[in-house]
Amino acid sequence: MAAEHFLVLLTGPLEYRPGADPDAIADAAVEFLLRAYGADRAY
Structure with missing residues (x-):
């Protein structure tokens, strides 16, 4: 789904x-997806 x-x-x-x-x-897509799925920004 992600x-x-x-x-x-x-x-x-x-x-x-x-x-x-x-x-x-x-x-913007990466930022949104990481926030939506609760992941911390790794880069």
Whole structure:
């Protein structure tokens, strides 16, 4: 389930915002996923 959520977080915004910064989207997706699943930031 976590992998599916991560995929949606990465690809969903690109469908609606073609000019969005991929690095910013990836950073936000990782941050959200780690918070949602209770993991501490390891990097």
